Amino acid sequence: MPVPSMDLVARLLKGDLRAAGRLMSRAEAGSEEARAALGKVYKAAGKAHIVGLTGVPGSGKSTLVSKLVQTIREDGRKVGVIAIDPSSPFSGGSILGDRIRMSNLTMDDGVYIRSMATRGSTGGLARSALAAVDILDAAGFDVIIIETVGVGQDEVEIARASHSTIVVSAPGLGDDVQAIKAGILEIADIHVVSKCDRADANRTITDLKTMLAMGISVSMRNRDDKPLWQVPVVGTSAETGEGIGELVATMDRHRKAHHTTELGAERLRRIAEYRTFKTAEDLLRSRFFASTSERVAALVERISRRELDPFAASDELMSNVAL
Amino acid sequence: MSSPIRVLLAKVGLDGHDRGVKVVARTLRDAGMDVIYTGLHRTPEEVVHSAVQEDVDVLGISLLSGAHMTICPKIMKLLAEQDAADTIVVVGGVVPDEDVAPLKEMGVKELLLQDTPPKQIVETLERLVAERGPR
16 A cells, blocks of 8 residues: 555655655646645745756856755755756656766755656646745755756746846847847846856856846936846856856855845745746646546547637637546 | 656666667557667666666666676665665566566565567556556
């Protein structure tokens, strides 16, 4: 018989990491039995600094995470990592390879790495990533880094889920117009330009700084309207170690600037709001599919022959759905 | 609601041949499983540590080096120590026939040796997880 999730929570709160792993699996499976237990974990959490790290595929996110974790560990803080990779849109399976670049961390009990697949969730996060964050938070981890899938221009959910959002750009991937487009670059609390041992990194740093300066001059109405936080650009190199210490210090500074202020409190409320809607949406989706899947097959057949339209069909599905 | 089967594939020790394990990873992915691959040259301690954190259903060890009679007992012992004896351990690669029985005796659930068709690998894992039941 499977252990009740509430028992796992009791073990988790005593620091049992085996229980942490099992609870994460139950969260991922969308287990109804685990919902109340995960609720209890949520209430026990709330101390950790949650850092979101995002960027295009190949920008060096996993490598940077590995270096960040090492540096944060030097002052004794415990670090959790939720590393997300994509699921196949065809089979639903995945290959989760982020651990390869973090192999130097695997034997440290102050580091917990969990790989997760997106399972059809868009936006860069896995559906149960935030439950996993709560679990590590409640188990006493001080900093929790969520590494998103490699993103394009528009996957910005991470900013609604983390206290500090780091956007990683790699040199050589676009001109200064890329830097003023809407989307991913707007969500950064901290910009990182990775691989800055490369010659063209300075150009990318300059483009980002110019973009940020433009934003400040446009949005600030008078001279006294100083922003509480000016988004910095940090150049890092995993190769030489350059900038890693500065990045950790900048993360800590961002946390401090937000921790006790009204701005920070507002952010926590927005995170809570996002979390509530997201959880409700997932519940709605899974119950909707469970209660309509049989009827959908017949409707799809008729819609594909254009005897029925998707608008009328969804009205019909919604009108008798058991939620 | 059910979840994809989670598998950790590991190359342990001084064994640099990973073409096979990558083909297996791809096969399992295409069968709808979540596959965590840890890269080359891991120690038994690292592999067990990762398997516990990832809470995998199956730990697949790929061995072409001939060190299976040293490495497998270590892994089985470490799993038991970590309260993770319910992890299904499967070995793939090159293992002489006479070592199959001793490996099974120490708790390796199945050996999928050279020339095992991909479909059989998938079916074996699905069967072993079904036999274990929910956890």
